[in-house]
Amino acid sequence: MVPFFVLFAAATVAPVAYAGCMSLYEKRASGLGFGGAERAFAGIGNYTKALTDPAFLHSFGNIAVYCAIYIPVMIGGALALALCVDSALARAKRFFQIAYFLPHAVPAIIASLIWLYLYTPGLSPVTDALQGLGLHWDFLGSDETLLSIVNISAWQWIGYNMIIFYAALQAVPRETLEAARVDGAGELRTALRIKIPMISSTVVLTLLFTCVGAVQLFDSPKIVQLRADGMSEEWSPTMFIYNAAFKGYDYGLAAAASLLLALVAGALSFVVTKLGNRWRQS
Structure with missing residues (x-):
């Protein structure tokens, strides 16, 4: 050790x-x-300065809204895909495992640049197709930017967490699943009443890692901010820290903000673990 x-x-x-x-x-x-x-x-002057900075406090508000949308989408999507691949009706399971995991193999910066290209009007075939159908959606608009960032993160991480859930589902005793089918339970009921409760520990652990990773979001908003005019350079706490250190050269403020962010991540981990343990025990 x-x-x-x-x-x-x-x-x-x-x-x-x-x-x-x-x-x-x-x-x-x-x-x-x-x-x-x-x-x-x-x-404690730097800590006071960070806690009274409107940009720093607003960045936590942005991340809170981001987490409220991203975490249910990512956990729910990954769990749904894992259950579909694990279903007795599924075919070509190995192919779909690899296909869903491939987006995670793309580095975060590269993935963000790819999606920024797909979001940019005049360059993106997606926006051209929507306009051809008479639809208008500004992916880089002030009201749509958050959803665009959620989409990038979900695209990159759903497949990764799907593999984790699928591996946990393989440990569910086959005898239990066969007994449920004999008793007349369909695939949906088996998934909701047997499979998900039996992998609750994995779900809680994945949720914990997702929450900690979400509050440290940096790559995708930093890249999207290059094109989104209505998006602040201090949109997330990590972007605020980056600007304080490498643009404002205020390393004391950046260090204080970093430790405050770590404190928030630790508190969030504690809360998620407690709630997860209660769910498993129930």
């Missing part, structure tokens, strides 16, 4: 400790602005 703890300390503990140290300092100009900037102790 020593190699694991060495890597964990070097790749996780040390960066977090360094970020905590950075968050307590800020750069202050001296000599009426002519003496350069010096590092000064700020205490």
